[in-house]
Amino acid sequence: MAFSIQSKNVERVARAIYPEAHDREAFLCALESGQSGISAVAWLRTQPVDGLFERHHVRPTWLPDWIEVAAESAQPGKLPEHDAGEFYVLDLSSTFAVAPLKEITTQPACIVDMCAAPGGKGILAWRYCAPHIVVGNEVIRKRTAQLISNYTRCAIDPAMVTSCDPGLLGSLIPGRAQVVIVDAPCSGQSLLVKGLSAPAAFHPATISMNERRQRRILAHSAAIVAPGGYLLYSTCTFSVEENEKNVEWFCKTFPHFKTVQVPTLEQYRSQLSDLNTYRLAPQRGVGAGAFCALLVREGDPAEAMWCEPREMPMLVRPVWTSVALAGCQQRLLPIKGNNPSDRRLSQKGRQDKNRRWRSRRDSE
DSSP: OOOOTTOHHHHHHHHHHOOSHHHHHHHHHHHHHOOOOOEEEEEOSSOOOTTSSOBOSOOOTTOOTTEEEBOTTOOGGGSHHHHTTSEEEEEHHHHHHHGGGGGOOSOOSEEEETTOTTOHHHHHHHHHHOOSEEEEEOSSGGGHHHHHHHHHHTTOOSEEEEOOOHHHHHHHSTTOEEEEEEEOOOOOGGGGTTTOOOTTTTOHHHHHHHHHHHHHHHHHHHTTEEEEEEEEEEESOOOGGGTHHHHHHHHHHSTTEEEOOOGGGGGGBOTTOSSSOEEEOGGGSSSSOEEEEEEEEOSOGGGSOOOOGGGHHHHSOOSEEOGGGTTOOOSEEESSTTOTTSEEEOHHHHHHHHHHHHHHHHHO
């Protein structure tokens, strides 16, 4: 692994997070160890089957009863129950990132996962919140195949997959989602803890580029959150610029959003911000590392624009829809892309229009 804790870039990031030398040394040792990640098993419907796989001795306090931790020697992804969609396997750190969803006590009508592939965050959000519909958006079109595969295997329904730029999606469904997840593309510094390669992850140029991209995604995502709704921001990296500073920027730019306290994550509260932000350090031994913050938009939820699940494909052209939405034909199709101001009637829409005209004519 082309990585050295002697790197000035790594040292700079470490000093920004840990002013104390002993904390910084523990962090650097965790990076250098390159230990394999710990897998979590999220049961989606049935109760866990005892003895199906060996459990890990580690069980963080943030986990709900329906998430278990697999032993390092276990391979739950190879079990037939996995193929049948009984559970979803993901890194333990990812469960930390979505743990704030416990604080949402009302059933959301719509959850939008802005950077959805491969689908783990949206699937866990579906399990936590039981929404009426999940919209998984993945701007990189070739990655939607894996997202669709996971939604299909796990029977996430009603659900749809889109492949829109965040700015476009924000203009198509403004104020429509009670929960928006932004598991943002990041420098991926925690990959080193898993023994994976992350070239230039600590370089200032890489961090700055990701910071700008994350802020753009956050800004467009804010438009989708309904009054009284929530925005969950998370990354799998360590730099302050991509985490605490982004949340502070967001709250300053969009003052109608406030961070939410998460009691189950209180021991992981970040000391680098006065806001309610949480980071999982790799030296704790319960995952490779993650950051998260839950924000709520001010306003009366009754003012939110209600949208039936079957109406969602009418607002934005999906790449894929689940079984429950399969019969929904999009009557308005864009001539170019998904531009809502430049639309034409689809063939089925024209047929329906002619049928209604003939019905009125015959009745006369």
